[in-house]
Amino acid sequence: MSGEFHSISGSKRSLHVQVAREIARSILSGKITQGSILPGEMVLCEQFGISRTALREAVKLLTSKGLLESRPKVGTRVVNRAYWNFLDSQLIEWMDGLTETDHFCHQFLGLRRAIEPEACALAAKNATAEQRIQLSEAFQEMAEVAESAELDKRRWMEVDIRFHSIIFNSTGNDFFLPFGHVLTTMFINFIAHSSEEGSTCINEHRQIYEAIMAGNADKARQASVNHLLDSKHRLSS
Numbered sequence: 001m002s003g004e005f006h007s008i009s010g011s012k013r014s015l016h017v018q019v020a021r022e023i024a025r026s027i028l029s030g031k032i033t034q035g036s037i038l039p040g041e042m043v044l045c046e047q048f049g050i051s052r053t054a055l056r057e058a059v060k061l062l063t064s065k066g067l068l069e070s071r072p073k074v075g076t077r078v079v080n081r082a083y084w085n086f087l088d089s090q091l092i093e094w095m096d097g098l099t100e101t102d103h104f105c106h107q108f109l110g111l112r113r114a115i116e117p118e119a120c121a122l123a124a125k126n127a128t129a130e131q132r133i134q135l136s137e138a139f140q141e142m143a144e145v146a147e148s149a150e151l152d153k154r155r156w157m158e159v160d161i162r163f164h165s166i167i168f169n170s171t172g173n174d175f176f177l178p179f180g181h182v183l184t185t186m187f188i189n190f191i192a193h194s195s196e197e198g199s200t201c202i203n204e205h206r207q208i209y210e211a212i213m214a215g216n217a218d219k220a221r222q223a224s225v226n227h228l229l230d231s232k233h234r235l236s237s
Helices: 012-028 041-048 052-064 089-095 101-126 129-147 154-170 173-195 201-213 217-227
Strands: 068-071 075-078
Touching: 012 052, 012 089, 041 052, 052 101, 052 173, 089 173, 101 154, 101 173, 101 201, 101 217, 129 154, 129 201, 154 173, 201 217
Parallel strands: none
Antiparallel strands: 068 075
16 A cells, blocks of 8 residues: 555645545545455555644545545544445545446436436425425426527536426425436436437427426326336446
8 A cells, every 4th residue: 555645735725625525436436345454554644744633634544435444453444335325416526537437427327317206206296385486497498408509518517406306305305316416417418418419308308397397296107107217317237
């Protein structure tokens, strides 16, 4: 492990986060293997060029995400992958570029299929008047972007994320909210990679929108299932 890391620079406030990111990416990529023991504090502090306080804060952060555990007389050990918190939005950001993009998108699509159709059904039943207004405003902007002569990809991505985020916030079920945050974090890479060139799936979004606005849970669920078919996304088999 000697020489594994390089000196980190930055503000004291963010220093431990930068260190945590570097260690996390080494773990997530397999460079540091599951079950291995990290070098001692003095070694890591020297490699990163940081204080023991900053290192301990970094270890504490990674422990909260399920990547590390510290034991007396043993040291800091990398936890088995089964316990890593892959639903942590910060951990998802740190994974960027470490996983083959198609594989990442297929896994993300699988998560959406398991959760999003039911979120749409619940939104159809439980969305408040204010949330329906927000969803309507988001969809109208989607339609405007989709119908423009030249697609503004950045604007489309922003409104697409907002549209789906409103749906999760409209479920009336607090346990869906964390998944909404996770999906929002993943959406940026997914939309950029999986959408066909110039395609917005506006008709599929319209079906979801109209079903939710009509309060038809079954139609909203089925419209979401249809939207998440493999054939609707530019992914290799």
